[in-house]
Amino acid sequence: VIERAITAVGAGTRRRFGRWSGRIRFVGALARSTVRYPPTTRAAGVRILINQLRFTAVQALPFLGVIALVIGLAVIAQASAQAVRFGFTDVLGLILTTVVVRELGPLLTAIVVLGRSGTAIAAELATNGVLRETEALESMGVDPLQYLVVPRVVGAAISVAILTIFFDAVALGGGALFAWWMAEVPPAALASAIRDALTPLDLWLTVVKGGIFGAGIAVLCAYEGLVGGRRPTDIPQCVTRGVVASLLFVFMVSMSFSVLFWLVLDR
Amino acid sequence: MSAIRFTDVVPHAPPDGWPGPISFEIPAGTFTVFGVGPGESVALVRLMIGLRSPAEGRVEVLGCEPGRLGRWDGQRFRRRLGVGFDEPSGLVSNLDLHENLVIPVLYSGLADRDTADRKASTTLSAFGLDRWARSRPSDLPPEVRRTAVMARAAIRDP
Numbered sequence: 001v002i003e004r005a006i007t008a009v010g011a012g013t014r015r016r017f018g019r020w021s022g023r024i025r026f027v028g029a030l031a032r033s034t035v036r037y038p039p040t041t042r043a044a045g046v047r048i049l050i051n052q053l054r055f056t057a058v059q060a061l062p063f064l065g066v067i068a069l070v071i072g073l074a075v076i077a078q079a080s081a082q083a084v085r086f087g088f089t090d091v092l093g094l095i096l097t098t099v100v101v102r103e104l105g106p107l108l109t110a111i112v113v114l115g116r117s118g119t120a121i122a123a124e125l126a127t128n129g130v131l132r133e134t135e136a137l138e139s140m141g142v143d144p145l146q147y148l149v150v151p152r153v154v155g156a157a158i159s160v161a162i163l164t165i166f167f168d169a170v171a172l173g174g175g176a177l178f179a180w181w182m183a184e185v186p187p188a189a190l191a192s193a194i195r196d197a198l199t200p201l202d203l204w205l206t207v208v209k210g211g212i213f214g215a216g217i218a219v220l221c222a223y224e225g226l227v228g229g230r231r232p233t234d235i236p237q238c239v240t241r242g243v244v245a246s247l248l249f250v251f252m253v254s255m256s257f258s259v260l261f262w263l264v265l266d267r
Numbered sequence: 268m269s270a271i272r273f274t275d276v277v278p279h280a281p282p283d284g285w286p287g288p289i290s291f292e293i294p295a296g297t298f299t300v301f302g303v304g305p306g307e308s309v310a311l312v313r314l315m316i317g318l319r320s321p322a323e324g325r326v327e328v329l330g331c332e333p334g335r336l337g338r339w340d341g342q343r344f345r346r347r348l349g350v351g352f353d354e355p356s357g358l359v360s361n362l363d364l365h366e367n368l369v370i371p372v373l374y375s376g377l378a379d380r381d382t383a384d385r386k387a388s389t390t391l392s393a394f395g396l397d398r399w400a401r402s403r404p405s406d407l408p409p410e411v412r413r414t415a416v417m418a419r420a421a422i423r424d425p
Contacts, residue, residue, distance in 0.1 A: 029293075038375075038376035038381070039303055040377070041373045041376075043380050131355045131357070132355045135318065135348075137374075143342060143374065146374065147374055
């Protein structure tokens, strides 16, 4: 029994290690495909990119807007109540900036994009595999990474970066209105406090973080879709693996950024 | 000169019905029909175009061993060939027939968009598929889909 248990643990570890090393090799192959992207395909690539931006960014705006508003209200409601009680309304802006702009904005945007677009990428590419479309492309000498993956990764990266800014704006705006209405904190005072707390570095890092999240989600979901789609029953498993890997990636990167801020920039 | 030569070839995970090590030779300029099942034909095609390397034996096509070519050399090699599958056809399902023919020309870096469009239109006409040019693969009758696969295989003058 002990031997079987140890063997099972070893086999599981090896399988997971193999999967992550496959993902890392995939990133390398994708980088080479991007560098060698044929100039004649720009128009076709741009069309896929526009479709990706429309689906990932534009169509996500209403849903993400609602989430941002709810989060903004929740954060400001909690923070305002404590601020009024303990008399630290002057740091409300700092709290909003730290919690919403640096942490929740990119994180929740990435999770929404993963739920809408990451799953779609994994399912679509797995379906391509089942319908033998990927193999047909390969048989014609067309690089599936250039045709299927590069535009989706670029589109997802741009989308999450843009959506993160949108999320932050709606959450801060909604939070400011709520603070004015409930805690009687004047919007001008809160806006000034947010302006003081928010540095250009915050904004740039938010955009960069969003871009990394978007690219990571698209790469991981595309990988699972491309390697896993053999039979129709494989498709849901590809999606599940893509989502789990992406969630792990997003949380790890988010934590790394927080530690970086704390250790290197002392903020 | 032989265009294709198989010497004692066994694929990895051979499909049911694979007869064991196989050897044959197809001279250039000849037309050959294999009487094999769908699983075996796909395995044969994958070996011929280098999408799989053989577990045993040697596959030579047009003077090289496709399974031993690297990623980019393999792609360049496959651009010289025309390959089509039966169902599922491998036509890209979210593109219409015209776009399906444009993609291999564009992504091979062989021509610009206008030239690829012209070539796709000419090929569709040659195969009698003009009226289906703006239809997606799922809207095509099976026999038209098969013809479309051949048109796509022929578009780069393999």
